[in-house]
Amino acid sequence: MDYSLQHHKALIGQPIHSLLTPSITISHPVLKANIRRLHDDVSSIGIAFRPHVKTLKCLEATRMMLGNGDHRKVVASTIPEILGVLPLAQEGLLDECLYGLPVYPSILPRLQEIRRSLPITLMIDSPQHIQVLEDFADRSESFGPWRVFIKVDVGSHRAGVVPETAALSDLVHEAQASKALQVIGFYCHAGHSYSSRSEVEVIQVLEAELAGVLSGAKLIPRSQPLIVSIGATPTAHAITKLRRLLPQNATLELHAGNFLVNNLQQVSTSLIGLEQQAIRICAEVCSVYPERNEALLNAGVIALSRETSAFEGFGQVVDKQGWAVVRLSQEHGIIGRTKSAEHRNVSLDFKDGDRVLLFCQHA
Structure with missing residues (x-):
């Protein structure tokens, strides 16, 4: 068992620098403010x-993202994440979970079992998925048709069918005809929005998201209610700029997951400031190398990831401007100077055993 789970009570009330390293730290006031901001935007x-349960996998954070029941659906991409939110369903705060990957055969028995406790919605983007669901229906206990979103690719090229194509039209036609599923809407995720560097660029991606899901919605009879679900944290930050009108049978849904903590990738979009990052990685200096003006940290790829942004390196030292994690291996990070701070001296700024807080690129 993880040390923090065994001994977390002993850490309550202690300063950050008493933590074992590397550790993740969260600012509760910033977390609450970030959640409130997005709730206010969607309300306005x-x-x-629909929050995405991925960044902070804990009941307290998910309950806050749901607004204690004001919002009643989530998306999650792993079985442990779905199991982790079941207590919220038992509390009466959660009505449905969308499984965040296109469906595949081996996952269906596990989702079917969870379906006894919490309604599960699926995602499809291929005629093969329809066959998978029909085959499963033929050999398993009936819970009725699976509710499904059709995933649309709006530029990330990770999953989804391309809008305005015969492939999308054919998929919609086959899905509508199948007794194993019920099309409830169209879903996209603009993962490529993380590379945006201005509000204008983010809004362009946001408009492409909506155009993508509406390209599917127009293939459905106007008498059939639909959900068109768009989102990624960068476009979520710009959601109030959306001006396109929806068909009368369509309900617009926003999904996002990173918004509650934010990170340097979000700051790079220019839609939030450094102070809106709720997350820090606490690491420790293991050695200092004056000859190359660098220091070694006990936080590498596992703690920080290899994601990048407009900010140099793989993480920025919070309280020592001009220093960043410039190289990584699995468990090690190298602190070096950024291009704007060539005058900084590692021996003056760091020593063995120093605790260092890092802004991370992606959480």
Whole structure:
């Protein structure tokens, strides 16, 4: 068992620098403010919200993202994440979970079992998925048709069918005809929005998201209610700029997951400031190398990831401007100077055993 789970009570009330390293630290006031900001945005334009349970996998954070029941649906991409939110369903705060990957055969028995406790919605982007669901229906206990979103690729090229194509039209036609599923809407995720560097660029991606899901919605009879679900944290930050009108049968839903903590990738979009990052990685200096003006940290790829942004390196030292994690291996990080701070001296700024707080690129 992880040390922090065994001994977390002894850490309550202690300063950050008493933590074992590397550790993740969260600012509760910033966390609450970030959640409140997005809740206020979706409320101001009258759309639905579905938080993505991925960044902070804990009941307290998920309960806050749901607004204690104001929002009643989540998306999660792993079985442990779904199991982790079941207590919220038992509390009466959660009505549905969308499984965040296109469906595959081996996952269905596990999702079917969870379906006894919490309604599960699926995602499809291929005719093969329809066959998978029909085959499963033929050999398993019936819970009725699976509710499904059709995933649309709006530029990330990770999953989804391309809008305005015969492939999308054919998929919609086959899905509508199948007795094993019920199409409830169209879903996209603009993962490529993380590379945006201005509000204008983010809004362009946001408009492409909505155009993508609406390209599917127009293939459905107007009498059939639909959900069109768009989102990624960068476009979520710009959601109030959306001006496109929806068909009368369509309900707009926003999904996002990183918004509650934010990170340097979000700051790079220019839509939030450094002070809106709730997350820090606490690491420790293991050695200092004056000859190359660098220091070694006990936080590498596992703690920080290899994600990048407009900010140099793989993480920025919070309280010592001009220093960043410039190289990584699995468990090690190298602190070096950024291009704007060539005058900094590692021997003056760091020593063995120093605790260092880092802004991370992606959480």
